[in-house]
Amino acid sequence: MSFTIDVEDIRTSSEQQYRVRLNVDRVLAWLHEREVIGTAFVVGKLAESDPSLVRAIVDAGHEVGLHSWSHTAIEKHTPSDFGQDIKKGRELLQDISQQPIRGFRAPFMSLTTSTPWAPDQIAGAGFTYSSSVLPASSPLFGLPGAPKTPFLWESGLLELPCPVTRIGPLTIPFLGGTYIRLLPRAVTIGALRRQDQDSVMWTYCHPWDFDTEERFRQYPETGFVTSLLCFRGRRRMFPQLGAIIHDLECSSLSDIATSLLTPGTAKLDVFSIPARNAA
Numbered sequence: 001m002s003f004t005i006d007v008e009d010i011r012t013s014s015e016q017q018y019r020v021r022l023n024v025d026r027v028l029a030w031l032h033e034r035e036v037i038g039t040a041f042v043v044g045k046l047a048e049s050d051p052s053l054v055r056a057i058v059d060a061g062h063e064v065g066l067h068s069w070s071h072t073a074i075e076k077h078t079p080s081d082f083g084q085d086i087k088k089g090r091e092l093l094q095d096i097s098q099q100p101i102r103g104f105r106a107p108f109m110s111l112t113t114s115t116p117w118a119p120d121q122i123a124g125a126g127f128t129y130s131s132s133v134l135p136a137s138s139p140l141f142g143l144p145g146a147p148k149t150p151f152l153w154e155s156g157l158l159e160l161p162c163p164v165t166r167i168g169p170l171t172i173p174f175l176g177g178t179y180i181r182l183l184p185r186a187v188t189i190g191a192l193r194r195q196d197q198d199s200v201m202w203t204y205c206h207p208w209d210f211d212t213e214e215r216f217r218q219y220p221e222t223g224f225v226t227s228l229l230c231f232r233g234r235r236r237m238f239p240q241l242g243a244i245i246h247d248l249e250c251s252s253l254s255d256i257a258t259s260l261l262t263p264g265t266a267k268l269d270v271f272s273i274p275a276r277n278a279a
């Protein structure tokens, strides 16, 4: 099990208060109490504007990875500007943290059939592993048919796909912040117990998932329902997370990647995105 958080700023205007640091500090204190080491994927632009945020995460003993330069879906980029952006982000995080940056996570799990070039760009920028694939159909982004257990891209980049479970007709990323806040605890714990033992379980929370003081507002780029889903159940976030990681051994994704990549430890299949319009 790994606790991971995607550190991004969802302010859409300068009048809105900067609340990322407040909530990240809250999460760091909570992890410290439980002696849990996790991974924080930080947006490059945010790290550039607040380097002390990255230092606080590293000083608390956690791994830092890159969550893109500007939190834009991969398909909005050309291959070369995507590659340049994430290389710049990786170098910035390395400068601030004085640590090698090994992990990349795409915004919105947006590594899909639209961007078959992305794994090569991620490997080319120097990353060891990615956690950018939702191996299911999704109204937003998804890569149905991708393995649900760790696999290698042809470049040798390790992919740790987003954990999913079936609930009725739906396959959902049940360890995302919204699902953790809103699903009954028994459903989440039951789904965890049913997972394939070769799967790697990781949460993906966001600073706002923990923001119990923020008043409800509709985000301009999303509809009312999505805004409400980002808001409901925030008081349940820490108790739910506590129940999820209770008694489980937690490691950073970098440590999990190292053990999976140790020869003889795991069988990792090579997967490539099927060509579009293939017969």
Ligand SMILES: [Zn+2]
Binding pocket: 006, 008, 067, 071, 106, 107, 108
């Ligand atoms: Zn994100």
